[in-house]
Amino acid sequence: MNPDFDYEKVIVYVNIGLDLPFYTNIxxxxETNRIDVLVNKYxxxxxxxVPQLEQLPDLLCAPGMGNQYLRKEAKEAFEKMHYDAKTLGLNITAYGTYRSIELQHNIWNSKVQSGRTIADVDSLNSRGGHSEHxxxxxxxxxxxNYTVEDSAEFKWYKDNAHHYGFIIRYPNGKENITGYxxxxxxxxxxxxELATEVYNSGLTFEEYYAKMIVK
Known part of the structure; x- marks a missing residue:
């Protein structure tokens, strides 16, 4: 732990688990069905x-990406965000939603077997059971694709997604906290409500969870 951290930050980081390497003390x-469930490397x-899922309408899915599924609450919120954005000439669609634990396990293994280091794969891909998907x-x-930041869609949803209940889960400059x-x-x-609180706090969900949700 960094000796320059103040006491409060140390407590938060320890509560997150950051005093230990990722994927240890798991x-x-x-309480798997909580909306505020924290799924990460710890x-x-x-x-x-397997959650209860509903299929997204085809119009909400990116072409060629196949059927997409979300929980009812997330599906309805995403649908509203999609159509509100559409009135502004923006096209926000789903490229990836629910992913099974088995599929995630296979994805992770295939990337490691391709010759990439485990550290490299872990920075971009969750291990099975640890993915928010x-x-x-x-x-x-x-x-x-990081060119997304140049899009009008990104410039809109980065400041508005929380109104619909969404946050950008893995923000820039927070890799040491999220692990991604x-x-x-x-x-x-x-x-x-919670998405707006997290957005306004400027914290990652890990930090907010450790400070405000875990008691």
């Missing part, structure tokens, strides 16, 4: 977890 989540979903509350809204590289395309549904 907690298996029991907290995993049970191997048999398992929850049905996460949606990738533009193809994984910056992903401007990855939105996580928390509900409008």
């Amino acid at each position: 907690n298996t989540i029991t 907290n995993k979903l049970p191997d048999n977890f 398992h929850t049905g509350l996460a949606v990738d809204v533009i193809r994984n 590289a910056y992903e401007p395309w990855h939105l996580r549904y928390l509900g409008p």
Whole structure:
């Protein structure tokens, strides 16, 4: 732990788990259906977890990406955001939503077997059970490409997604806390009230959770 951190930050970081390496002292989540469920490198979903999902209308899905599924709350919020953005001439669609634990496990393994280092793969891909996409509350809204920041869609949703209940889950400059590289395309549904609180705090969800949700 950095000796320059103040006491409060040390406590928050310890509560997150950052005093230990990622993927150590892993907690298996029991309240799996909470909207504010924290899934990360210290907290995993049970191997048999499958949420209740609803299929997104085709118009909300990016072409060629197949059927997409979210939990009811996230689906309805995403649908409203999509159509509100559309009135402004913007096109926000789903490139990736629910992903099974088995599929995530296979994706991670294939990337490691391709010759990439585990550290490199871990910075971009979750291990099975540790992905927010398992929850049905996460949606990738533009193809994984950092040019998204130049788009009118990004410039709008980075300042407005929280009104619909979404946050940019892996913000820039917070990689040491989230454990993931910056992903401007990855939105996580928390509900409008909590998403707005997290957005206004300027904190990652890990930090906010450790300070305000865990008691």
